[in-house]
Amino acid sequence: MTFNLTMMPTTLDAGHLGLALLAVVLLILWLVKGNSAANTDTKAQPAAAPAPTAKPKVESTPKPESTAASKPAAQAAVQLKEITPDTALQLLSLLQQEARFVDFVREDLGSFSDADIGAAARVVHEGSQKALNSYFTLEPVRSEDEESRITLAEGFNAHEVRLTGNVVGKAPFTGTLVHRGWKVTEVKLPKLAAGHDTRIIAPAEVEL
Amino acid sequence: MNTENPGTDDLSVEQQDAAGSASRYAVGIDLGTTHCVLSFVDLQDEDAQPDDGPRLEVMPIPQLLAPGTIDEKWQLPSFLYQAHESEISVDDLALPWSQAPVIVGTLARDLGGKTPIRLVSSAKSWLCHGDVDRHSAFLPLNSPEEVPRVSPLDATGLYLDHLREAWDYWHPETPLSEQDVTLTVPASFDPAARELTAQAAGKAGFRHLTLLEEPQAAVYSWIEASNGAWRDQVGVGDIILVVDIGGGTSDFSLVAVTEDDGNLLLNRVAVGDHILLGGDNMDLALAYRLKAKLAQQGTQLQPWQIQGITHGCRDAKEALLADSELAAVPITVPSRGSKLLGGTLRTELTREEVQQTLVDGFFPQVSISEHPAQQTRSALARMGLPYAQDAGISRHLAAFLSRQHAAASELFDTDTTNDDGEAFIRPTRVLFNGGVFKAPLLADRMMSIINGWLRDAGSPEATLLPGLDLDLAVARGSAYYGSVRRGQGVRIRGGIASAYYVGIESSMPAIPGMEPPLEALCVAPFGMEEGSEVEVPGMEFGLVVGAPVRFRFFGSTIRRDDEAGVLLDYWEPQELEELPEVQAVLPVEGRTPGDVIAVRLASRVTEVGTLRLEAIALEGGQRWQVELDVREGQ
Known part of the structure; x- marks a missing residue:
């Protein structure tokens, strides 16, 4: 294999696509965890006095989080968030169903031509796009053009913007916007039945 | 008639409180x-x-x-x-x-x-x-x-x-x-x-x-979406053609705009035949076209791959129809197994294929006089749905407009005959509904065909009414209708869009080898409003207690002037369409089986919007329902 570090990719190839997807998936997982952990906390509150909400039946519905909610409650003082694998597994399952994500990543690309990889990449790309659009509302963190100069005022949100390079002095900081960032403004994952085994990302299929 | 427990099925939907107060x-x-x-x-x-x-x-x-x-x-x-x-x-x-x-x-x-x-x-x-x-x-x-x-x-x-x-x-x-x-x-x-x-x-x-x-619901949705501006988009004398192409069926209706006391009124004057032809047929047609293309290249498709291709065609079609710059859209069908690479089938759908299969196949540029070939159903046909045999939606539409050429002549003086003697009703506004019309290319094509007909006939071109959510309009329009029924707001007048007849064998001396000629008795006139009732004068029937009597049953969307009781001894074949037989049974309870009871027929359009046929005893006025859907074994 030859390496040419000066070459810039002109098209979206399968390798980069996979990397990008992985990055997005990890980002989403992280965000989802933030959300669902917050949710389970509120869910863990005593449900003795049912508030007159729009859908009071929700309490009677077994929620996937509720089984897991008892564990982290005991360790509320710990700094790290306890992550239940259910939502991660669910997302993996959705990406596998819609985009054949696991199939693709688990495959050895070595022996295949770019045409073959390209054909498979389309499947992964179309499906992942569909999944992302269905379950997440994404928007860039910064609306400015990349490679343009921007200024960060004092008190900017360090979660949203990461400083790199010559990080010295005090805000306001002026620098080049390298990546616009992504943030999820809305997550709308499907609900799971209580008895559903999330570890089965894709069931084996037997045709009779 | 349901002999075990007459009418139970119907009670639940008949319990209408007119005000619907609790809702x-x-x-x-x-x-x-x-x-x-x-x-x-x-x-x-x-x-x-x-x-x-x-x-x-x-x-x-x-x-x-x-x-x-x-x-x-x-x-x-x-x-x-x-x-x-x-x-x-x-x-x-x-x-x-x-x-x-x-x-x-x-x-x-x-x-x-x-x-x-x-x-x-x-x-x-x-x-x-x-x-x-x-x-x-x-x-x-x-x-x-x-x-x-x-x-x-x-x-x-x-x-x-x-x-x-x-x-x-x-x-x-x-x-x-x-x-x-x-x-x-x-x-x-x-x-x-x-x-x-x-x-x-x-x-x-x-x-x-x-x-x-459904087409009326689409019109209501347009009214609702226009936020009151619909009165600026139509005027007295306009004829709105509603073309509703759903996933599985196509449906046409005509709505005429009139005036009463300075207020615009909408009158649904005609509806079309039931055509089992819709958007799903189009995706399937593209999939089979690609299957043939792949077969030529030596790839035989498995049935599961055809399904994948149909899915892919739906998206590719939408992309091609939305963007006129695109020449082709790739379609991939992933392998069934976990090995994605190598097993994935790749082909492409080109603009030309979409043009030929969809645009020319389903929306052919035809003249107003080209109608679908009459369907002759073979007696040996397998049991199945009566899908439209002619995929040309424009031919079905031409037939509808020609057949309904006189639909609005009662409301206003319209000239419907062109120089060639081709009579058809001239719509001035068009309302599209159904996901198919999300593609601007198909909507434009349909408009250009309709306007071509109008131009050839020397009439002004029709304009498209905007603003429908093509997937949700019918549901939205029907909810809106539910709210205007309760209060102020424009309602479309219509009544039933068909006149109904029962077949009567005329009494004449038997001639060997000849069926006795059939006459048609009008039992429900065109345009009967919800909640109204007519008795059919003139004709009395003797019904035998306990023995089912079947009548042939006909509908006509063209004969608008027949009153209840009119007896037709002659009609053009296309005027009356035969519907499934109807059946009257007088339950035995309290009577002697075999007795003959003289009855008269009556019809009623319920508040729900269904048609009721009833047999009324001449003596005593007792009523029995005539079943419109006859069950086997009765």
Whole structure:
């Protein structure tokens, strides 16, 4: 294999696509965890006095989080968030169903031509796009053009913007916007039945 | 007549309190061939200003997307899947309100893609198919014996059950059975199919029901979306042509605009035939075109790959039709196994293929005088749905406009005959509905064909009425209709869009080898309004107690002037369309079997919107219902 570090990719190839997807998936997982952990906390509150909400039946519905909610409650003082694998597994399952994500990543690309990889990449790309659009509302963190100069005022949100390079002095900081960032403004994952085994990302299929 | 317990099926939907007082919401349900949508208006919305139009919402419908996965969607696919007992774990079928007794919606459609023998689809088309007993459980058709069967009526009821449960989940204080529900049916549904739809709704627990024709619902949706501006978009003398192409059916209607006391009035003056031809046919046509192309290149497709290609064609078609710069869109069908690379099939759909297959195939540029070939059904045809044999939607439309050339002549003086002597009604406005018209290319093509006809006839071109949400308009329009029924707002006048006749064998000396000539007695005149009733004068029948009597039954969307009691001894073949037979049975209770009772016929259009035929005893005035859908073995 030859390496040419000066070459810039002109098209979206399968390798980069996979990397990008992985990055997005990890980002989403992280965000989802933030959300669902917050949710389970509120869910863990005593449900003795049912508030007159729009859908009071929700309490009677077994929620996937509720089984897991008892564990982290005991360790509320710990700094790290306890992550239940259910939502991660669910997302993996959705990406596998819609985009054949696991199939693709688990495959050895070595022996295949770019045409073959390209054909498979389309499947992964179309499906992942569909999944992302269905379950997440994404928007860039910064609306400015990349490679343009921007200024960060004092008190900017360090979660949203990461400083790199010559990080010295005090805000306001002026620098080049390298990546616009992504943030999820809305997550709308499907609900799971209580008895559903999330570890089965894709069931084996037997045709009779 | 239902001999065991006459009329029980109908009681539930007849319990209409005219004011519908308890209902807080006006609910509209689009019960489509391929999708159902539910929309609603809060009639007691406290924030609403008096001048505002009603605020419409579409209900998200929780449903299974995959085993154990529940999500909300605007549309509930109208599919039912009869899972094998060891196919899916019961735990994976939980819905927010209960365990699903059967699988309907997205999961049903997806599972059915791989196991078609357990899938029930197109129940609505079966509901208006007169050659089968629609109460008997025969779906899925041609499946192995151990697969449980349901009737088209039951399947429809299960979709409505799901919608009712979803509603009650979101609105536990105001159950759907207590709300005013408007259910849409194709304008071309015959009286029996309407009656069956009402029965299915009654069984599903809907107690305040009204039926509304789908193209009318589209017009209501346009009125609602225009925010009052619709009065600027049409004027007196306009004729609105509604072209509604759904997933499985195409439906046409004509609405004429008149004036009364300075207010614009809308009159639905004509509806078209039931045409089983829609958007799904188009995707399938493209898939088979690609299959042929691949076969030429030496690749034979497996059945499961055709399904993948059909899916791919749907997206590719939309991309190609939306962007005129695109020359081709690649379509990939992933392998079935876990090895994605190498096994993935790749082909492409080109602009030319879409143009030839869809645009020229389904919307051919034809003259107004080119009509679909008459369907002659072979007696040996396998039992199945009567799909349209001519895919040319423009030919079906030309036939409709020609046949209905006189539809508006009572309302205004219109010249409908052109120089060649071709008579057809000239629409001045066009309203499109259905997902097919999301493609601007197809909408433009349809408009250019219609305007071509108008130009050739020396008439001004028609304009397109804007502003419909093509997927949700029917549901939204029916909810809006539910709210205008209660208060102010424009209502489309119409009544029944067909006159109905029973066949009478004329009494004359028998001639060997000749059937006695048939006469047609008009029992329900064209345009009868909801809630009205006519008795058929002149003709008396002797019904034998306990013995069913069947009548041939006919409908005509063209003969507008026949009063009840008119006896036709001659008609043009295209004037009267034969419908499934109707049957009268006088129950034995309290009478001697074999007695003959003299009756007269009467017809009534119920508040629900269904047609009732009744036999009334000349002595005593007792009434019996004449069944519009005759069940086998009765």
